[in-house]
Amino acid sequence: SAVISQKPSRDICQRGTSLTIQCQVDSQVTMMFWYRQQPGQSLTLIATANQGSEATYESGFVIDKFPISRPNLTFSTLTVSNMSPEDSSIYLCSVEGTGGEPQHFGDGTRLSIL
Amino acid sequence: GENVEQHPSTLSVQEGDSAVIKCTYSDSASNYFPWYKQELGKRPQLIIDIRSNVGEKKDQRIAVTLNKTAKHFSLHITETQPEDSAVYFCAASEFSGGYNKLIFGAGTRLAVHP
Numbered sequence: 353s354a355v356i357s358q359k360p361s362r363d364i365c366q367r368g369t370s371l372t373i374q375c376q377v378d379s380q381v382t383m384m385f386w387y388r389q390q391p392g393q394s395l396t397l398i399a400t401a402n403q404g405s406e407a408t409y410e411s412g413f414v415i416d417k418f419p420i421s422r423p424n425l426t427f428s429t430l431t432v433s434n435m436s437p438e439d440s441s442i443y444l445c446s447v448e449g450t451g452g453e454p455q456h457f458g459d460g461t462r463l464s465i466l
Numbered sequence: 467g468e469n470v471e472q473h474p475s476t477l478s479v480q481e482g483d484s485a486v487i488k489c490t491y492s493d494s495a496s497n498y499f500p501w502y503k504q505e506l507g508k509r510p511q512l513i514i515d516i517r518s519n520v521g522e523k524k525d526q527r528i529a530v531t532l533n534k535t536a537k538h539f540s541l542h543i544t545e546t547q548p549e550d551s552a553v554y555f556c557a558a559s560e561f562s563g564g565y566n567k568l569i570f571g572a573g574t575r576l577a578v579h580p
Contacts, residue, residue, distance in 0.1 A: 353512075383565055394555060395510065395570045400563075408563055444509065448566075455500065457509045 354379050354447050356458035364464045365435055372431045373461045375445035380425035385446040386418070389460070395444065401428045435465045468493040468560040472571025480579055485546050487574045489556035490538040498559035498566065499539045501530060504573075505552045513554075514541070546578045 355378040365371055375384060386398040399407040401422040409415060421429045432439055442460040449455030469492040479485050491499075500515035516523045516530045516539065523530050527546075532539040543550055553575050557568040 385567065394572050397567055397569075400565060400567060402565070449512075455512050455515075457511075459509050 353449070353456050354381065356445060356447060356456060358445060358458035358461055360461055361459060362462040362464075364466060367436055367465055369435055370431055370433045371435065371463065372429050373443055373445075375428045375430070375458055377426045377447050381447040382425070383448045384422060384428045385448075386420065386428070386430045387444045387446060387457075389442040389444060391441070398430070398443075432463065435463075437465050440464050467562075468496060468558055468569040470556060470558050470569050470571040472556050472574055474574060475572065476575045476577070478577045478579065479546050481546060481548060483546055485541075485543045485550070485576055485578075487541045487554055487556070487576075488538060489540070489558075489571050490536075491558040491569075492537065493558070493560060494534075494537065496558040496560060499530070499532060500557050500568070501528075501541050502555045502557070503552045504555065510555060543576075546576075548578050548580055551576055551578045 357376045359374045384401045387395045388398055389395050397410050398413045398418055399409040399420055401407045401420050403422050403425050407420040417433050419431045442462050444460040445458045447456055472489045497518035501513050502510035503513045504510040514525050514528050514530050516532050527544045529542045553573045555573045556571040559566045560569055
């Protein structure tokens with residue numbers, strides 16, 4: 353399976369600031385997915401990033417709050433903008449498996465906003 | 467869109483007993499059903515998956531069954547061990563916008579007591 357590296361692994365940020373999370377994959381993948389996992393909760397898809405096109409956002413998530421870049425087939429970034437304490441979560445990137453479904457997750461970025 | 471319900475939310479068993487976690491889904495077009503194990507502070511890891519053209523799949527102590535008519539699927543863990551203690555998530559695929567995405571259940575916290 354693909355090896356997925358996420359940076360940073362954790363961060364503590366001030367309210368109102370922004371943080372960019374990086375996701376690097378060791379092989380080329382068409383689709384990359386960004387998830388949020390709030391404390392003690394399940395995984396919720398934020399958006400899907402396809403190289404060369406704009407990300408597709410799920411209901412409840414908007415580009416101004418979570419801008420995403422996908423410059424090539426092995427890398428993506430998610431920015432959490434104008435953070436508030438409600439944004440404290442684990443953010444995970446995921447890539448598709450051989451069947452095309454998102455299967456494999458990075459270690460996640462644990463974000464705390466003060 | 468797809469909706470996935472997972473039961474129970476918590477499950478406590480004695481070492482050596484079996485554990486069963488059940489999920490139902492709403493979209494009859496879903497054709498891929500993975501199960502993830504998430505240990506505390508770690509990434510969700512794919513442990514087994516099943517596609518809609520198969521009714522059952524087994525991998526050592528873990529098995530998954532799928533009933534397409536009833537739209538439910540289950541995870542079975544036999545001879546449980548303390549290291550099986552974790553949160554387990556089921557998911558169902560949803561094909562939208564030209565790609566597959568996963569919709570997750572709420573999770574089951576499994577505790578295996580020695």
